[in-house]
Amino acid sequence: MTPTRKTLAVLTAGTLLAGCGADIENDDNTTEAVTVKRCGEDVEYTTPQRAVVYEGGSADKMFALGLTDHVHGYVMPPANPPVEDSPWASEYEKVEFLSDDLLNRELVVDAEADFVVAGWNSGFSDQRGITPEILDGLGIQSFMHTESCFNYPGFPERVDPFDGLYADLERLGQIFGVEDRADELVEEMQARVEAVQEQLPEADQLRVFLYDSGTDQPFTAGNQVPPNDIIRFAGGENIFADLDERWVQVGWESVVAADPEVIVILDYGDQPADEKIEFLKTSSVTSELPAVVEDNFFVLDYNEGISSPRNIDGLEKFAGYLRDLQDS
Structure with a gap:
């Protein structure tokens, strides 16, 4: 099924909540669609089951939301420090390491992915022939970090970077039916930021x-x-x-x-x-x-x-x- 236009955004959580699971409210076999923002574009999503995530930020957002069972594998280029250093190291062990190269269309297709998480010009790339539009044509859903939407062609979205993080968690929460978990993560993060501000x-x-x-x-x-x-x-x-x-x-x-x-x-x-x-x-x-x-x-x-x-x-x-x- 080729996803229709929609937008997404969700926030992710801190180290205190690392490895904490989430109850997926949607049945794994559900075909019910939800519309979420993907940068400035409204996109229709069904619950993904074989996500491919690019770099630590994408993987950690999924793991923080308790979505490990929905992640098939990860792509981790050399710039990223070892996954063993992540607060979610135990979650990385549960999914497949796919490549230490840049994200590419062949890898995603070979993995039989139904969902790809990456940033614009940080994973997705016109030059390398892997964009949300191209994946739409292949029937593969995709999600972009809101922070990277600043210069996304056609559907830009501008937010402060931390607000983009919160939006990602919330939007991913909508896609996977874990809105309560996403709200908890965002509230915890916002409280931690406020605590820092109080000590300036x-x-x-x-x-x-x-x-x-x-x-x-x-x-x-x-x-x-x-x-x-x-x-x-x-x-x-x-x-x-x-x-x-x-x-x-x-x-x-x-x-x-x-x-x-x-x-x-x-x-x-x-x-x-x-x-x-x-x-x-x-x-x-x-x-x-x-x-x-x-x-x-x-x-x-x-x-x-x-x-x-x-x-x-x-x-x-x-x-x-x-x-x-x-x-x-």
Whole structure:
């Protein structure tokens, strides 16, 4: 059955709820359809039974909602840290590892998937020939992280990154009939964010640079990805918060001009944080930045930086780091 147009959004949960199961309200064999948002598009879904998920953020959202039995397998490219490090490591063991390559149509078809979870330009790609529209034509349902819908062609959707996380959990909850579980997760996450806000020091915001990768020119976080919310909710100021972008390439001159006091290093599985820190300390361009001179580096796990239930873990850790820094 080819899905008709619809939209989805759901939130995912924190480490405290890791591995917690959910009762699926819909019968596994139900053919009843529900309309949910997929970015800015209304799509009709029936309950999936063989989901393929791309990267840790997609898998963790499903696991946090107690949907492991509906996940056939996962695709985990080298950038993602080992799944053994996930709060849902035991859930990964219950499903099939499909590939350590990029998501592709052949893999999805061979897996006999009836549902694919990924982000736009982070899994789904026009260039690689795997898009929601193409999968619709194959009768395979799909879901995109709301955070990635900012530049989705034809049906864009713009929300703050944490709101996108909440929307994903809620929308996935609708698709799988676990709305109560999704609501609980979102409420818990929102309460954890509020708790961080209540502990913010009265000191001035520290200027923060998110260093993703790149030596000739750095990649960093604009205001459309989770690290921007992590930084601002923790009481810092993302020096590129005025860029209406997701992950974006900038010039080192603009980094130097912003004079960052703290540098957040995104720790990839295949690009370790210590190598990036060593580059910043030895480069003539960055070695005199206040953050580098003071050794103010915070390492953010890859799965805490992409849209994931672990965003809230990253926020709590970074907020604690900033509090300690400002108290010292």
